[in-house]
Amino acid sequence: MRPILLSGHERSLNQIKFNRDGDLIFSVAKDKIVCAWWSANGERLGTYAGHQGAIWTVDVSPNTLLLATGSADNTVRLWNVKTGECVKVWDFPTAVKRVEFTPDGSRLLAVTEKRMGFLGTIVVLDINYGENLSEQAEEPSLRITCTESKATVAGWGYLGQFIIAGHEDGSVSQYDGKTGEQLENVQAHEFDHQINDIQFSQDRTYFITASKDKSAKLMSTRNLAILKTYVADTPLNSATITPKKDYVILGGGQAAMDVTTTSARQGKFEARFYHKVFEDEIGRVRGHFGPLNTVHVHPAGTSYASGGEDGYVRVHHFDKSYFDFMYEVEREQLRR
Amino acid sequence: MSKLGNRADWADDEEFDDPSALPAQQITTNKDGTKTIVSYRFNDEGKKVKVTRKIKTTVVREHVNPQVAERRTWAKFGLEKGNAPGPSFDTTSVGENIVFRPSVNWKVQAAEAEKNGGEKGSMKDQLKDKKVKCRICSGEHFTARCPFKDTMAPVEEPAGGAGIEGGAAGDEPAAGALGSGTSSYVPPHLRKGAAGGGERMAGKYEKDDLATLRVTNVSELAEEAELRDLFERFGRVTRVFLARDRETQRAKGFAFISFADRSDAARACEKMDGFGYRHLILRVEFAKRAT
Numbered sequence: 225m226r227p228i229l230l231s232g233h234e235r236s237l238n239q240i241k242f243n244r245d246g247d248l249i250f251s252v253a254k255d256k257i258v259c260a261w262w263s264a265n266g267e268r269l270g271t272y273a274g275h276q277g278a279i280w281t282v283d284v285s286p287n288t289l290l291l292a293t294g295s296a297d298n299t300v301r302l303w304n305v306k307t308g309e310c311v312k313v314w315d316f317p318t319a320v321k322r323v324e325f326t327p328d329g330s331r332l333l334a335v336t337e338k339r340m341g342f343l344g345t346i347v348v349l350d351i352n353y354g355e356n357l358s359e360q361a362e363e364p365s366l367r368i369t370c371t372e373s374k375a376t377v378a379g380w381g382y383l384g385q386f387i388i389a390g391h392e393d394g395s396v397s398q399y400d401g402k403t404g405e406q407l408e409n410v411q412a413h414e415f416d417h418q419i420n421d422i423q424f425s426q427d428r429t430y431f432i433t434a435s436k437d438k439s440a441k442l443m444s445t446r447n448l449a450i451l452k453t454y455v456a457d458t459p460l461n462s463a464t465i466t467p468k469k470d471y472v473i474l475g476g477g478q479a480a481m482d483v484t485t486t487s488a489r490q491g492k493f494e495a496r497f498y499h500k501v502f503e504d505e506i507g508r509v510r511g512h513f514g515p516l517n518t519v520h521v522h523p524a525g526t527s528y529a530s531g532g533e534d535g536y537v538r539v540h541h542f543d544k545s546y547f548d549f550m551y552e553v554e555r556e557q558l559r560r
Numbered sequence: 561m562s563k564l565g566n567r568a569d570w571a572d573d574e575e576f577d578d579p580s581a582l583p584a585q586q587i588t589t590n591k592d593g594t595k596t597i598v599s600y601r602f603n604d605e606g607k608k609v610k611v612t613r614k615i616k617t618t619v620v621r622e623h624v625n626p627q628v629a630e631r632r633t634w635a636k637f638g639l640e641k642g643n644a645p646g647p648s649f650d651t652t653s654v655g656e657n658i659v660f661r662p663s664v665n666w667k668v669q670a671a672e673a674e675k676n677g678g679e680k681g682s683m684k685d686q687l688k689d690k691k692v693k694c695r696i697c698s699g700e701h702f703t704a705r706c707p708f709k710d711t712m713a714p715v716e717e718p719a720g721g722a723g724i725e726g727g728a729a730g731d732e733p734a735a736g737a738l739g740s741g742t743s744s745y746v747p748p749h750l751r752k753g754a755a756g757g758g759e760r761m762a763g764k765y766e767k768d769d770l771a772t773l774r775v776t777n778v779s780e781l782a783e784e785a786e787l788r789d790l791f792e793r794f795g796r797v798t799r800v801f802l803a804r805d806r807e808t809q810r811a812k813g814f815a816f817i818s819f820a821d822r823s824d825a826a827r828a829c830e831k832m833d834g835f836g837y838r839h840l841i842l843r844v845e846f847a848k849r850a851t
Contacts, residue, residue, distance in 0.1 A: 225657070225658055225660060226654050226655060226656070226657050226658070227654075227655040227658060228652060228653075228654055228655070229652070229653045229654065229655045230651060230652055231650075231651055231652075231653070232651045245624070245625065245627065245628045247624070247628045247631060247632075248631070257638075257639070261652075265646075265647055265652075266647050266651075266652040267645075267646060267647040267648070267652060268636075268639075268640050268647075268648065268651050268652065269634065269636060269637075269640065270636050270637035270638040270639070270640045270641070271637075271638030271639040271640065272638060273638060273639075287627075288627070288631065306631075306634055307637055308637035308638045471662075497660075497662060504664060504666075505666055505667060506662040506663060506664065506666050507660055507661065507662040507663065507666050508666075508670070509658055509660055510658065511655060511658065538655065540658070540660075542660075543660065545660065545661045545662070546660060546662060549661075549662040549663070551664065
């Protein structure tokens, strides 16, 4: 496969998202602009300008009308995907590290940083898709305060029933999506090893976490049971579950601040493919010059994009060999 | 009248040699269905550049839902506003091909590949137990560093013996080494059957060798000026070379003296052989040509 290199950002990438149909890719980096790309050929559709700081996170509504971004300038912004206009700005006391729409797009969660005496929170904003997109509720409909360990990432469980949050101390917690009550808290990863990413399966019944403790875990949304563990040899920044084939893709590499002080081997800056069920590593894809900060897969499972500390987005459309690969047991089952 | 008018139009269409004008883009359709597009543009230095692109168009039909089709018609915005459709070269490029073949025993394969790559990759390991050998004096240094490289031609070496001293091989026309059965090109006059060669250009060795003496058993404390004085008595000396140790700068015990005239050299050879100089007895002979 020949990757498409997208070099629209000047600084390291923070998050990449495909929209639900998979025809558009949205990428955000530390350089204040959001880029929208056509996934098929890597053509840039446009940019969304307005943020005053590094942008940590992006998400697109399921109907691809609205785009939400969270930034280090303490705002969440809502954009009109088609025109590039900013339709709404919500101000927060601290930086916003993660935003995500519910599966139906009616609500948006935002994770705010713990800083300057403010505790980390998860807020939920109601989203309105009327004639005028700029008419949005001013106040959040729900606010969850993380008193113990701040949340670093969060996402919605199936049907928006739960909010699943990954914490700085390596634990994963489950909140009720309506009341904000904490239902469960599991120390999924090693203590004090931050969870860097949570991505859900298509039906959102399970999700994968990527942690600094060099492992990724597949967990059930309903009861936070650890289903699978994928062990890597480097801290992980991102993990995603591939539809169509039962793989997971992990992205990581030494932290950017350690790169110059540790061995210069390029080898750790690779996307790692594991079999979702058998937990075996089945291959790697090289290409980035720095750690991978984010990976996201096309909703149809035909391609994936990775963004690195090197400022590049690489979009890979899978080859036939990717789809053909099967374990012996899988083949046997197919024959029966 | 209309004829005239037409003529005028035709004249107007005539291109004048305006340096700032760019020829129009030409598109030709080739037999195999590809298109060749020749366009012109100015580069950063203001020079005219001709760009020839060969394009093969493949139509891929895809069924997408109406929303996706509708999005395809969206205009570009933000930094891309007003840009032509199609990927722009400054933001989008295609990387080199990556072979991704998932496999169960990926780790084993990767480890093997790394091992092989490691063996091949490190030049240092490859050369670890090779010794450097000079092609001139067979000492343990590079040919380029040889103290005699100005005076002696490289000694003949067996065919295919191109070791690692290759770094210095380009310094001299290694006439002796050629023609000895290596696969490289050998000019006809140097081939084995070629009866000693007809006219050779007077190389730097031939000329000197005729009137160059090799003096051995020279004292460590000898000086070039002294040697010159000693041999000047027999005729004009063109060059004195005293081999010295690189580190200590002491004489190594031999020297080469070139005379302008061969008869002078012969006389010097006769007289100076066995001459006592600085508590040692000199041995003088004609320098052998290393062929």
